[in-house]
Amino acid sequence: MKEIKDYIxxxxxxxxxxxxxVDVQDFFHEMxxxxxxxxxxxxxxxxxxxxxxxxxxxxxxxxxYRYTLEPFFVRTSMIWLxxxxxxAKNHSNIVPVLDENNLYVGYYELExxxxxxHETPFxxxxxxxIVVQKAILDYSMSQITQIVESNNxxxxxxxxxxxxxxxxxxxxxxxxxxxxxxxxxxxxxxxEIISEHQEDNYIxxxxxxxxxxxxxxxx
Numbered sequence: 001m002k003e004i005k006d007y008i009x010x011x012x013x014x015x016x017x018x019x020x021x022v023d024v025q026d027f028f029h030e031m032x033x034x035x036x037x038x039x040x041x042x043x044x045x046x047x048x049x050x051x052x053x054x055x056x057x058x059x060x061x062x063x064x065y066r067y068t069l070e071p072f073f074v075r076t077s078m079i080w081l082x083x084x085x086x087x088a089k090n091h092s093n094i095v096p097v098l099d100e101n102n103l104y105v106g107y108y109e110l111e112x113x114x115x116x117x118h119e120t121p122f123x124x125x126x127x128x129x130i131v132v133q134k135a136i137l138d139y140s141m142s143q144i145t146q147i148v149e150s151n152n153x154x155x156x157x158x159x160x161x162x163x164x165x166x167x168x169x170x171x172x173x174x175x176x177x178x179x180x181x182x183x184x185x186x187x188x189x190x191x192e193i194i195s196e197h198q199e200d201n202y203i204x205x206x207x208x209x210x211x212x213x214x215x216x217x218x219x
Contacts (some may be wrong), residue, residue, distance in 0.1 A: 017063035037096040124158035127175035
């Protein structure tokens with residue numbers, strides 16, 4: 001499997017701060033980028049945004065608008081989840097990459113990082129997904145792992161898929177193991193099961209009891 005660094009892109013040169021705004025406007029109109037990195041004498045100084053460029057005076061230089069540049073970037077050493085977080089926080093489809101000496105080395109495109117995600121075992125390997133919910137002060141990643149592994153399950157990955165003021169939802173992907181036993185163990189530890197599962201005996205029993213009660217009341 002490729003490493004995330006293999007996706008560093010240099011198809012287009014970074015914008016120089018001495019370039020005119022009209023040239024940058026033309027570049028953005030030909031591309032689908034939301035941002036693009038800007039260098040000044042070879043040093044990364046921030047990313048210029050498409051939404052801003054269209055409002056700038058065409059005859060001015062990029063450097064005249066350096067105060068509008070957005071300073072986000074990632075390091076070559078960062079893992080893909082951290083890279084994806086930078087994309088999300090900055091609402092960008094491109095993120096500049098710097099090495100440990102702050103030298104600009106290229107950029108990541110969001111489409112490539114999503115492609116990388118699709119190649120990870122979390123998505124690629126077959127398995128079942130459980131979404132659980134618990135109070136934000138009560139959940140424990142180590143406890144979730146223990147619940148899965150104590151039922152002979154193999155954990156492929158887990159992450160917080162939704163966070164509110166008082167609760168969190170955790171998405172768990174599992175290969176191997178008896179899904180129903182894992183689900184019931186989560187319930188014993190007071191996790192709410194958000195996802196639906198055919199193997200869930202608890203829900204099946206509730207439905208059977210409900211059906212029985214309906215028949216009884218209709219007699």
